[in-house]
Amino acid sequence: MTILLDSLYKRIGYRPTKPVAFADLPEFLSLLSLQFPFENGAVLNKERTPMTKNDLTDALLNKKRGGLCYDLNAFLYYILKEIGFSVHMVQGTVFNQQERAWAQTGTHIAVILQKANETYLLDTGFGINLPLAPVPFSGETVASKTGAYRIRKVKTDKGDYLLEMDKGDYLLEMDKGEGWQTGYAFTMKPIDEKVLTKVRDAIFDDKASPFNKHPLASKLTKDGKIILSKDHFTKHTESGVTKEKVEDGEFAAIFNQAFFD
Template sequence: MGDLNALFRKRIGIREDEKLTFEGLDDILEKTGKKIPFENLSIIAANLTDINKENIFNKILVRNEGGVCYELNAALYFFLEENGFEVTLVRGVIYNQGWMTIGRTHVAILLKHEGRTYLVDTGFGGNLPLKPVPLNGETVTSQNGEFRITRESTEHGNYILELKLKYKDPDWKIGYAFDTSKPVGNIAELNEVQTIIKENPQSPFNKHPLITCLTGNGNITLTDTSFTRWADGKVTKEDIDGKRFKELLKRHFDR
């Protein structure tokens, strides 16, 4: 395996010799959200491999693809770990007009710093906090909106991420629940998540291609039928066909 640390830095655009600090994580998360897209293209193409460090490295940093939560946050987890941060992976249940019924298929990162624990997530599509979110309920604000975590014990976990996306959400909404008492003990556990996402009929990511990333003033989302751009709170949407999909995929995502 090559140098994960060097290639991650190259992919998101930071210097090889830059020392990472907790205070600098905002910049890391913003750059990651803009440079590494959330996408399910390999799932749709049935081009999947086992979830391990080498395969994540090759997909995200050698082939310069994106991924879904368990790939993007696994890559960031390995990068943060190599740079001296105390991190663990944690699984959660997404809320989308009700709790999803396919189980704990969202994967995020818990980071400990100076006695406090924070949620870090670069694998939540267009809903990225872009900052570490403390588990003490404090609200953080980024270019993407406001985010906070409430402590609430449910069958889905013991904490809930809430968000209010800029220009989109007038009120707080639930993102997902996660369970800090059940950290991911081994990266191989994420193969179970991948199998559910790939095979379960209720999975939202095994039916149509989707690729999205943040931009300087919003985000762009491409599917097989539409291209949507949010810019400074204004949305434009174009209906597309297969040929146009390939053109936009190449132009905006270099794929």
């Protein structure tokens, strides 16, 4: 076992008795989701982490921070590659459910895994909309505690495939749709660190970016999810939903306490 994998396994509480296999990925992805929040602190603080394995490992493991899709899914890619899986990264465009329109073009990153003759999508950086398991290109539905997910081959100007979601009772308060919804479109073209860097810079600098204006954070928990904005801290648990007002200057303290317990 490498130093990276040993450190990661200790961080997420994963105790493998053998090398991580494909069948272990749902448990592995679920443990990752409980440790690494989706958050934009680095963007607001103008901290441009280089998109390399060493720099992302230092940021996420040693400095105990989260990140956006290009951080979290690039880190996932480096981890899976180190384990020995056949993986590459791809680029996508998120569909904004509120505005019923595509968001900032090409700024979502996901991971493609090949196993024998089968292809799967993995994503640990799509907010709290995480399949928590490899999603097959066969069209088969994958269900997790966050909802149901599937991939459809549909030609769009943003890519030839769609990740679709049926969130059921797990819909965010802002989502008004029902049934299957488009999460994002994506291409199958492999991307490298240069493309990752361009995606990162677009999120940092583009006026169309939804992540360079106000602080936000979200993470799955063992019994639900937590969502922190500049105005409210919302907890979803098995016993219900609580929503607390966030006063000026409180975001950082709440984030550090609630997201890295």
